[in-house]
Amino acid sequence: MPIQKIETDVLVIGGGGAGFRAAIAARERGVRALLVSKGPLARCGASPMAGADFTLDGASMNGLGRDGDTNDSMDKCFNDIVTQGWFLNNQKLVRHYVETAPRLLKDLMDYGIDIKLSDQRMIFFSGLHLMDILLKKARSVGVDLLEDVMVLELLRRDGGVTGALCLGIRTGEFIAVSCRAVVMASGGWHKAFWPNTGMRDLSGEGMAMAQRAGATLGNMEFITFCCNIMYEPPMWRGSLAPYMLGLIAGGRLCNRKGEEFLKQYDPSVVKTGTSTEWNKSFISMASMKEVRAGNGFENGGVHFDRGEVSWDLMKMIATFIFPDWKYKAIDLSEWGRMLEAGEPIEVGPAVEYFDGGIIVNDRFESGVPGLYAAGECCLGAFGSNRVFSAITEMLVQGLTAGENAAAFAGGSAQVAPDASLVNALVHAAEAPLAGKGNISPARARRIIQERAHAQLGPVRNGNELSDFIAFLERVRANELGSLTAASPGRIYNKEWIDALELGNMVQLLEVSARCALARTESRGVHFREDCPVTDNDAWLKESTATIGDGGFDIGSRAATVTSMSPPGGKVPYLDMMKRMMESHSDTGGKH
Amino acid sequence: MNGDSIRVKVFRFDPSRDREPYYSDYSVPFEKGMSAMDALDYIYQNLDGGIAYYDHAGCSLGICARCTGRVNGKPGLICQTAVEGDIVLEPVNKDKVIKDLVTRRGG
Ligand SMILES: Cc1cc2nc3c(=O)[nH]c(=O)nc-3n(C[C@H](O)[C@H](O)[C@H](O)COP(=O)(O)OP(=O)(O)OC[C@H]3O[C@@H](n4cnc5c(N)ncnc54)[C@H](O)[C@@H]3O)c2cc1C
Ligand code: FES
Numbered sequence: 280m281p282i283q284k285i286e287t288d289v290l291v292i293g294g295g296g297a298g299f300r301a302a303i304a305a306r307e308r309g310v311r312a313l314l315v316s317k318g319p320l321a322r323c324g325a326s327p328m329a330g331a332d333f334t335l336d337g338a339s340m341n342g343l344g345r346d347g348d349t350n351d352s353m354d355k356c357f358n359d360i361v362t363q364g365w366f367l368n369n370q371k372l373v374r375h376y377v378e379t380a381p382r383l384l385k386d387l388m389d390y391g392i393d394i395k396l397s398d399q400r401m402i403f404f405s406g407l408h409l410m411d412i413l414l415k416k417a418r419s420v421g422v423d424l425l426e427d428v429m430v431l432e433l434l435r436r437d438g439g440v441t442g443a444l445c446l447g448i449r450t451g452e453f454i455a456v457s458c459r460a461v462v463m464a465s466g467g468w469h470k471a472f473w474p475n476t477g478m479r480d481l482s483g484e485g486m487a488m489a490q491r492a493g494a495t496l497g498n499m500e501f502i503t504f505c506c507n508i509m510y511e512p513p514m515w516r517g518s519l520a521p522y523m524l525g526l527i528a529g530g531r532l533c534n535r536k537g538e539e540f541l542k543q544y545d546p547s548v549v550k551t552g553t554s555t556e557w558n559k560s561f562i563s564m565a566s567m568k569e570v571r572a573g574n575g576f577e578n579g580g581v582h583f584d585r586g587e588v589s590w591d592l593m594k595m596i597a598t599f600i601f602p603d604w605k606y607k608a609i610d611l612s613e614w615g616r617m618l619e620a621g622e623p624i625e626v627g628p629a630v631e632y633f634d635g636g637i638i639v640n641d642r643f644e645s646g647v648p649g650l651y652a653a654g655e656c657c658l659g660a661f662g663s664n665r666v667f668s669a670i671t672e673m674l675v676q677g678l679t680a681g682e683n684a685a686a687f688a689g690g691s692a693q694v695a696p697d698a699s700l701v702n703a704l705v706h707a708a709e710a711p712l713a714g715k716g717n718i719s720p721a722r723a724r725r726i727i728q729e730r731a732h733a734q735l736g737p738v739r740n741g742n743e744l745s746d747f748i749a750f751l752e753r754v755r756a757n758e759l760g761s762l763t764a765a766s767p768g769r770i771y772n773k774e775w776i777d778a779l780e781l782g783n784m785v786q787l788l789e790v791s792a793r794c795a796l797a798r799t800e801s802r803g804v805h806f807r808e809d810c811p812v813t814d815n816d817a818w819l820k821e822s823t824a825t826i827g828d829g830g831f832d833i834g835s836r837a838a839t840v841t842s843m844s845p846p847g848g849k850v851p852y853l854d855m856m857k858r859m860m861e862s863h864s865d866t867g868g869k870h
Numbered sequence: 871m872n873g874d875s876i877r878v879k880v881f882r883f884d885p886s887r888d889r890e891p892y893y894s895d896y897s898v899p900f901e902k903g904m905s906a907m908d909a910l911d912y913i914y915q916n917l918d919g920g921i922a923y924y925d926h927a928g929c930s931l932g933i934c935a936r937c938t939g940r941v942n943g944k945p946g947l948i949c950q951t952a953v954e955g956d957i958v959l960e961p962v963n964k965d966k967v968i969k970d971l972v973t974r975r976g977g
Pocket of ligand 2: 608931932934936947948949
């Protein structure tokens with residue numbers, strides 16, 4: 280089958296907010312920009328799933344005509360992001376976030392964003408609406424767009440990135456793109472876990488191929504699990520609805536013994552850890568502990584109900600967030616009936632956000648010439664725990680990465696794809712179609728996903744991590760080469776896609792588990808029951824992972840500190856969490 | 871009905887190989903509160919890896935609106951159509967099929 284060839288200046292991999300913002304920025308700098316999206320335009324990845332909040336300092340909001348807290352400042356935001364991140368943040372990227380965010384808010388307002396509500400520090404709109412606006416803008420400035428096309432591997436020459444090999448999911452055709460610079464904006468790798476929060480396109484190829492091309496991955500052990508995700512009924516599994524309602528209205532969490540298990544914790548940690556987005560790390564950890572102690576329910580979760588909250592109040596808040604008990608196209612009216620009757624629903628943690636990723640500097644360069652990264656796929660501003668806005672992060676980083684990639688592209692030559700390299704990659708990608716092995720990709724995936732949730736979830740320990748790594752090594756040695764699609768057809772062949780994704784997920788899971796095993800402390804969203812202390816003497820370091828001759832090279836490097844000096848000493852995990860919660864600045868607003 | 875099975879009949883057509891569309895029949899364990907997408911996921915993972923339905927970038931939560939199809943003749947989102955008994959799954963427009971339940975854009 281002939282391989283289609285496309286030429287551009289800046290290739291953007293990923294059609295979420297980071298990718299769109301990068302492509303717009305590159306195009307506005309006068310170079311050609313091609314955005315390749317694995318799913319349908321503006322309807323894939325995490326971005327359209329988000330609530331979504333855009334968070335910045337209230338004084339800058341005020342300056343743009345919104346009702347922000349004038350007593351707020353960029354320094355206060357900086358302080359809050361760094362303490363929420365337990366001091367593991369790259370402070371250069373935090374500075375970049377707080378200083379660039381006002382410009383992005385102005386852009387969004389210029390693009391005509393419809394703001395649903397706002398508080399002293401944030402505006403709120405729907406992720407779907409944001410994506411529609413970015414798509415419209417991208418079209419108007421002339422970004423070239425490809426949808427339902429999956430990038431399989433980066434093409435390189437002399438160490439630098441010169442293009443990428445892609446597969447059209449609907450056609451089964453290969454496309455070789457040649458370009459002068461690449462912005463990786465491929466988001467997270469939620470699909471490596473079950474349950475997860477929904478999107479089925481996020482399987483981590485971008486991070487994995489960047490690592491294969493020589494980039495370093497950092498802090499891969501830090502994975503944010505959102506708490507209070509619906510585990511039942513199957514049709515709603517993965518939905519954030521109880522998380523949102525619990526955050527605003529409150530409610531009660533119980534284990535199988537009927538105990539309100541949060542009551543065993545420090546009341547002030549519980550207060551901040553249930554009424555702010557600190558809930559993700561705190562409640563996920565607390566719920567998972569119950570489940571691991573045998574106090575969970577059928578689906579591995581806990582029970583959420585209305586508790587002490589009056590039905591009137593609950594109903595008022597719920598129908599404000601979910602008008603007519605509709606959340607997008609989900610009809611939640613049966614849950615409304617259950618809430619009124621005081622009946623519980625089973626909820627629990629599920630992967631929502633990846634704090635680690637491709638290591639970049641504050642120009643969003645990966646260290647591999649021509650390769651930039653932005654958004655959730657890179658190691659961003661949030662250190663070991665994210666409370667602030669990932670939506671803001673993807674936009675500020677997309678902008679800067681796109682601008683810098685355009686400047687780089689302007690000064691570098693176009694290199695035609697190396698035909699023998701492309702042929703070798705195509706040959707490897709077609710292996711699952713040749714039908715030589717006998718392992719079903721979908722079944723293999725499901726087993727891996729469930730194990731990832733159990734052993735690399737919100738509560739970890741050294742023995743289980745070692746066990747998980749040994750399991751992944753066996754999968755790598757015995758299964759990945761034998762994944763086979765039952766049908767050799769090329770058009771929308773689900774098993775083929777699954778097989779191509781799986782190796783990437785196994786790569787990232789192994790990197791993450793190895794970093795989690797190496798980090799013998801608890802910090803942020805990484806909680807080790809066998810090392811329940813935050814070790815500020817030994818572990819104010821980012822984990823690093825590259826591919827070496829004999830496998831992965833796991834190491835570390837000092838966290839990037841500019842203006843806020845980290846504390847020292849060893850502190851019990853929950854005491855450190857309390858200290859970090861109490862370090863919040865004195866401004867209004869939820870974040 | 872937990873513990874029981876349902877019959878799921880799925881429209882199949884690969885225009886590059888089949889002369890005519892046909893239907894495949896599967897027996898799927900019933901779970902209370904399952905959607906037609908859950909039934910397809912079960913079939914794909916356990917019974918027939920060759921089946922195609924839109925999910926490579928689906929949200930399964932009624933957000934992306936890309937999983938349209940007919941459940942017992944009625945058009946809707948496959949991931950948010952509750953299943954209570956035997957079902958027939960078909961594409962909304964059989965003339966636009968690229969494979970099984972997946973149709974060309976605009977289909
Ligand atoms: C359910 C949910 C709700 C959330 N709510 C909020 C919120 O309210 N506020 C907030 O701040 N954050 C929220 N987040 C987090 C936030 O949405 C994400 O961090 C952010 O949208 C990531 O943007 P991105 O552009 O980096 O990646 P994504 O939006 O995930 O986009 C990644 C893109 O890359 C594409 N891609 C992946 N692999 C390939 C490949 N091989 N080839 C081509 N393309 C590829 C995908 O198809 C997709 O288009 C939420 C996350 C989830 C899951
Ligand atoms: S898969 Fe997204 S709406 Fe059904």
